[in-house]
Amino acid sequence: MTGAADTVEVAKQYDTILILDFGSQYTHLIARRIRELGVYCELLACTTKIADVKFKPKGVILSGSPYSVYDKDAPHVDPAVWSLNVPILGICYGLQEIAWTHKGTVSPHDKREYGKAEIETLPGSRLFANLPNELVVWMSHGDQLSQIPEGFKPVAKTATAPFVAIEKEEEQVYGIQFHPEVTHTPQGSALLRNFVIGICEAKADWTMTSFIDKEIERIRAIVGPTAQVVGAVSGGVDSTVAAKLMSSAIGDRFHAILVDNGVMRLNECQTVKETLQHHLGINLTVADASDLFLGRLKGVNDPEKKRKIIGNSFIEVFEQEAAKIEAAVEQQGKGKIEFLLQGTLYPDVIESISFKGPSATIKTHHNVGGLLDDMKLKVIEPLRELFKDEVRALGTLMGIDDDLVWRHPFPGPGIAIRILGEVTPEQVQIARHADHIYIEEIKKAGLYRKISQAYAALLPVRSVGVMGDKRTYEQVIALRAVETKDFMTADWFEFPYDILKKISSRIINEVQGVNRVVYDVSSKPPATIEWE
Numbered sequence: 241m242t243g244a245a246d247t248v249e250v251a252k253q254y255d256t257i258l259i260l261d262f263g264s265q266y267t268h269l270i271a272r273r274i275r276e277l278g279v280y281c282e283l284l285a286c287t288t289k290i291a292d293v294k295f296k297p298k299g300v301i302l303s304g305s306p307y308s309v310y311d312k313d314a315p316h317v318d319p320a321v322w323s324l325n326v327p328i329l330g331i332c333y334g335l336q337e338i339a340w341t342h343k344g345t346v347s348p349h350d351k352r353e354y355g356k357a358e359i360e361t362l363p364g365s366r367l368f369a370n371l372p373n374e375l376v377v378w379m380s381h382g383d384q385l386s387q388i389p390e391g392f393k394p395v396a397k398t399a400t401a402p403f404v405a406i407e408k409e410e411e412q413v414y415g416i417q418f419h420p421e422v423t424h425t426p427q428g429s430a431l432l433r434n435f436v437i438g439i440c441e442a443k444a445d446w447t448m449t450s451f452i453d454k455e456i457e458r459i460r461a462i463v464g465p466t467a468q469v470v471g472a473v474s475g476g477v478d479s480t481v482a483a484k485l486m487s488s489a490i491g492d493r494f495h496a497i498l499v500d501n502g503v504m505r506l507n508e509c510q511t512v513k514e515t516l517q518h519h520l521g522i523n524l525t526v527a528d529a530s531d532l533f534l535g536r537l538k539g540v541n542d543p544e545k546k547r548k549i550i551g552n553s554f555i556e557v558f559e560q561e562a563a564k565i566e567a568a569v570e571q572q573g574k575g576k577i578e579f580l581l582q583g584t585l586y587p588d589v590i591e592s593i594s595f596k597g598p599s600a601t602i603k604t605h606h607n608v609g610g611l612l613d614d615m616k617l618k619v620i621e622p623l624r625e626l627f628k629d630e631v632r633a634l635g636t637l638m639g640i641d642d643d644l645v646w647r648h649p650f651p652g653p654g655i656a657i658r659i660l661g662e663v664t665p666e667q668v669q670i671a672r673h674a675d676h677i678y679i680e681e682i683k684k685a686g687l688y689r690k691i692s693q694a695y696a697a698l699l700p701v702r703s704v705g706v707m708g709d710k711r712t713y714e715q716v717i718a719l720r721a722v723e724t725k726d727f728m729t730a731d732w733f734e735f736p737y738d739i740l741k742k743i744s745s746r747i748i749n750e751v752q753g754v755n756r757v758v759y760d761v762s763s764k765p766p767a768t769i770e771w772e
Contacts, residue, residue, distance in 0.1 A: 251295040254280035255442040258297035262305030269421040278444030290320035299440030302334025309340040327412035335415030342389035365395035377418035459489035471581025475512035478583035502530030503654035506676040543772035580617040657772040661700035694721040705755030714755040730764040
C-alpha cells in the first residue's frame with residue numbers, strides 16, 4: 241500500500257499546516273478552509289506522536305472536541321507539540337487544551353453556548369489584524385476559561401466570557417473559543433488567513449496547476465519504467481480524473497476497466513466509453529456483465545443484499561478482466577501488472593484517521609471498496625490528498641468536459657438502490673427513463689450546478705390514476721434533490737413549482753408504467769440522501 245507514504249511525500253513538497261483532530265464534527269472544515277487559502281494541510285489524530293510525523297509543519301491547529309479537558313478520559317496532545325517551535329492555534333477545545341496544559345482553569349459553564357455570538361476584539365493581536373473590533377462568530381461549547389494561564393493575555397471577549405480569545409505572542413500560541421472554520425463565522429477565513437499566512441508565514445502555493453506536474457512526476461517514480469497499472473472507472477469525476485492523471489503519467493501502461501453492471505444510467509456505458517477512450521485517450525476495456533448482475537439480483541429485495549451482490553460481482557468481473565489484461569501484457573513481454581489505481585479522496589482518509597475513527601455504519605458504503613486484496617497489487621491513490629472541489633478544478637485543468645467534472649455523485653450499486661424492491665430489467669428501464677428526464681429538465685432550467693445531487697427513485701407501490709379516460713394502477717416515482725457542502729448534512733432543494741410541474745408531466749406522459757410523481761422534502765439527517 242502506498243497511500244500513507246504518498247501523503248508524507250506531498251507534505252514534504254509544500255509548506256504544511258498540521259491539524260490535530262480531537263473528534264470535532266467540524267475538523268474537516270478546518271482543512272477545507274486552509275486549502276481554500278492555497279496552503280497545504282494534513283489532518284492527524286490528536287494522539288499522534290510528534291516523533292512519528294515525518295514532515296516539519298509550518299504551524300499546528302488544535303481542533304474542537306465533544307470532550308471536556310478535565311474529564312478522566314479526555315484526549316490530550318503529545319507534549320512534544322509545545323516544543324516544535326512553530327505557531328499553534330487552538331480552536332474551542334483546542335483553546336481549552338492550551339489553557340489546561342499551561343496551568344489555566346477550564347470550568348463548566350452555567351449553560352451551553354451554541355449558535356451565533358458577538359465578540360469584541362482587543363487591539364494589538366496579529367490574529368485579529370485588519371478585522372473589525374466587533375465580530376459575529378459561531379460558538380459550540382459547554383465549558384469556558386475561568387482563569388487564563390500565566391503569560392497569556394486576553395485578546396477577545398463577550399459580555400459573559402472575558403477570555404474568548406487568548407495569546408502568548410512571544411511563543412506564538414493562540415486560542416479562540418469559537419469556530420472560524422464554519423460559514424456561520426463570516427470573518428472566519430480572514431482569521432485563519434491571519435494565522436496560516438500572516439503568523440505561520442506559510443506559502444500559498446498549493447494549486448492544482450502545481451499539483452499536476454508534481455503528481456505526474458511522483459507517479460512515474462513510483463510505478464517505474466515497466467510496471468503496468470489497472471483501475472476501475474465508472475464515469476464519475478473521481479475515477480475519471482484519477483484515470484486521466486495516471487494515463488498522462490504512464491500512457492497505455494494504465495488499463496482502465498469499466499464494468500457494465502446493468503444498473504447504470506441511460507446510455508451511460510456508451511457515453512463513458514466515448515469520453516474516456518476517444519476524448520481523453522485512456523486505454524479502456526469495457527466488460528459487459530449486465531446479464532450476470534441482473535440474474536443475481538433476481539428476487540432480491542433487501543438493500544444490503546443488493547449492495548453485497550453488486551459489490552462481490554463487481555470484484556469478480558474486475559478480477560477476470562484484470563487477469564486477461566495481465567496475461568496479454570506478459571505474453572507481449574511488456575512487464576507485469578503491479579499497481580491498482582483507486583480514486584480515494586481526502587475526506588475518506590480523514591474519516592479513517594480521525595480521533596474518533598470511522599463513523600457508525602448506517603449502511604454499506606455506496607462505492608465499492610476493498611478491491612482485490614488477494615491480487616497482491618500495490619494501491620496507488622493520486623487523489624488521496626484532495627477534496628472534491630480540488631478534484632473538479634484538477635479535472636478542468638486536464639481538459640475534462642464540464643458536464644463530467646460537475647456530474648452529481650452516483651452510487652456504486654447504481655440504479656439498483658434507487659429501485660426499491662426487486663431489480664428487474666423492466667424496473668431498470670422505468671427508473672433509467674425517469675431519471676434521464678429529471679436530470680435533462682434540471683439542466684435545461686440551469687439548476688444542475690446549484691443542486692449537489694438529484695435522482696429519481698422507483699417506489700415499490702402502485703397508485704390509482706386516470707389516463708385517457710381509463711383507470712390505471714401503476715408505479716410511483718419519487719424525485720430527490722439536495723443541497724450540501726459536505727454530504728454529512730443536506731437540505732432538500734426548493735424547486736420553482738413550474739419546473740417540478742414540467743418534470744412530473746414529462747415523466748408521467750413519457751415513462752410507461754408510471755402514473756404518479758412525488759417530491760422528497762426530507763433533510764439529512766434524519767433521512768439519508770439515497771432511499772436505500
